[in-house]
Amino acid sequence: MAEAEIKIDHQSLPPLMRDRSFWGINVTQFFGAFNDNLFKQLMLLLAVPMGAAAAAGGEDQQDLATVIFSLPFVLFSGYAGYISDRYSKRTIIVCAKFAEILVMGLGMVAFAMYTRTGYVGLLVVLLLMGTQSTFFGPGKYGILPQMLRDTDLPRANGLIMMSTFLAIIFGTASAGALGDWLVDPQQPLEASAGNLWKASAMCVLIAVVGTCTSLLVRRVPPSKPDLRVRGANLFVPTETVRMTWGDRRLLAAILATCVFWMVGSLAMQTVNSVGLVQLGLNKLQTSILVATIGLGIAVGAVLAGRLSHGKADFRIVRVGVWGITSCLILLSITENQGQHLLGFQGALPVLVLLGISAGMFAIPIQVFVQSRPPAEHKGRMIAVMNQANFIAILFSGIVYGVFDELVQSMNGARSWIFAFIAVLMLPVILFYRGEGVATDGE
Numbered sequence: 021m022a023e024a025e026i027k028i029d030h031q032s033l034p035p036l037m038r039d040r041s042f043w044g045i046n047v048t049q050f051f052g053a054f055n056d057n058l059f060k061q062l063m064l065l066l067a068v069p070m071g072a073a074a075a076a077g078g079e080d081q082q083d084l085a086t087v088i089f090s091l092p093f094v095l096f097s098g099y100a101g102y103i104s105d106r107y108s109k110r111t112i113i114v115c116a117k118f119a120e121i122l123v124m125g126l127g128m129v130a131f132a133m134y135t136r137t138g139y140v141g142l143l144v145v146l147l148l149m150g151t152q153s154t155f156f157g158p159g160k161y162g163i164l165p166q167m168l169r170d171t172d173l174p175r176a177n178g179l180i181m182m183s184t185f186l187a188i189i190f191g192t193a194s195a196g197a198l199g200d201w202l203v204d205p206q207q208p209l210e211a212s213a214g215n216l217w218k219a220s221a222m223c224v225l226i227a228v229v230g231t232c233t234s235l236l237v238r239r240v241p242p243s244k245p246d247l248r249v250r251g252a253n254l255f256v257p258t259e260t261v262r263m264t265w266g267d268r269r270l271l272a273a274i275l276a277t278c279v280f281w282m283v284g285s286l287a288m289q290t291v292n293s294v295g296l297v298q299l300g301l302n303k304l305q306t307s308i309l310v311a312t313i314g315l316g317i318a319v320g321a322v323l324a325g326r327l328s329h330g331k332a333d334f335r336i337v338r339v340g341v342w343g344i345t346s347c348l349i350l351l352s353i354t355e356n357q358g359q360h361l362l363g364f365q366g367a368l369p370v371l372v373l374l375g376i377s378a379g380m381f382a383i384p385i386q387v388f389v390q391s392r393p394p395a396e397h398k399g400r401m402i403a404v405m406n407q408a409n410f411i412a413i414l415f416s417g418i419v420y421g422v423f424d425e426l427v428q429s430m431n432g433a434r435s436w437i438f439a440f441i442a443v444l445m446l447p448v449i450l451f452y453r454g455e456g457v458a459t460d461g462e
Contacts, residue, residue: 036172036179044236048113049160050183051230052120055223056149057191058198059127060089061310062216063142064292065199065303081139082289083424086417088143092151093410097158101260101404104158105243109166116156117231123148124223132217154406162402165390166240174387178325181383185321185375188314195219196307203303260404263393270392272452273385274405276337278412279448280382283344283441285416286423287313287374290437293424298434299364312368316375323376324383334388334453336380341452343377345445352439360435419444 036042064082104112126148130141168176202215264271288310295306324336347370353361362370393401423437430436 033167033169036168036176039168040236041167041238042176044233044238045113045160045163046180046183048117048230048234048237049180050187051226051233052117052153052156053184053187054191054194055120055124055226055230056153057188058195059124059149059220059223060085060146061192061195061307062199062219063139063146064289065195065296065306066139066142066203082292083417083421085143085146086285086289086420087414089146089150090410090414090417092147092154093157093406094414096151096154097404097407097410100155100406101158101402102247103155104162104402106245106247107242108240109159109163109243110237110239112155112159113163113237114231114234116152116159117227117234119152119155120227121224121231123152124220124227128217128220128224131215131220134216150410154410157406158402161386161390162243163237163240166243167238170391173391174328174383175325177387177390178321178323178328178383181321181325181379181386182318185314185318185379189311189318192307192311192314193304194307196302196304199303199307260401264401264404267392270389273388273392274408276385276448276452277382277389277405278408279444280378280385281409282412282416282419283348283444284313284378285413286420286437286441286444287348289416289420290423290434290441291371293437294360294434295364298358298360301364305364309364309367309371312371313375313378316372316377317379317382318375319372320376320379320381321383322379324380328384328387333384336384337452340377340379340381341445341448344374344381345442345449347371347374347377348438348442348445352435352437352442354433354435358433360433 033039063085123145127142127145130137130145133141164173164176164180198216198219202218264274291309291313292306295301295309296303299306301309320340324340327333327336350370351362351367351374355361360367389401389405420437423440426440427434427436
């Protein structure tokens, strides 16, 4: 049967928890997020100067890695949204997973040749990872309204975000453990970083498994098979911009998701810096701190999904906003001589609460953005949201560089950056309301 002839009777679909197609996309997303975070965290840990390098004023390159990964989302999200609506989203998902196998293979080569290509080779692979994720994103989120009942969307989003951040936990923690095992801190970085090809080989295997699970996803028809490619599709389609600009609630929701991803990206970079430099932790302990945020987000996502009762409840968003801001301020506090108030053990529960607040902030907004546009615009709208979010993440790399320079010029503690991040939440606190419980068409 041709893809355009496929019809889905949503009323005859199995319950969400027994839907093989839902679990197919959920597990596929889990493995993809695991790979992204394992590889990225290995790179970010290599980017933070430690010991003698830090004392000599070594440059923290996390901002550069963040910008490089985000760049394809800014450049190609418009086209990714176009092909997501022009072709079956299931086809896009499967093709993107095959591409992931190739990219992870190149990552293994880049680590193995680290003595020759150095950090530049890894940045090239990171750029390709970002490109693959750019085309995967509109398909994996845009397909949910097509293949699930509307009332299942909040719970499905909560479960997928939970599995995504569980993948972040395991991927990030695995990077720390593998980094401590394969990189000898007593030797120059170039002498042992090449051993990380063994960790990257695991990414290749996981990409193969994720490709297999993507085949379980239900076939869906193209949303708009007659959509023609135009110059606007290479960035943001004009009609999508017009629709978004004319719907102020939708525009405000997209801007709020931008704040969420920028703050999240800044927080992860800051935790790496505070853990390795201010607290003097090893790579595994530092990665556990980062992964703890993911644990909290997983809990917060499921909690928000259950509390939403099938709608986008913006009252939950307000709780999340205040929780995020409070936790960031608490994490920023230092005592005399730059000693962190909470330390490693004290920071763990606060980072969990930070993640829970973030999950409660994100899920109702994500459900609203998915359900608000008409069916023929959903793929492109998700692409626009991804593009906007990764402009925010790209900008977070620049902002982190500014915050890093500011803290050094003030001779301050690394944890002060958390306070700077909290200031970025002020526009959301002051201006974003969301107007209670949203339903389709409101």
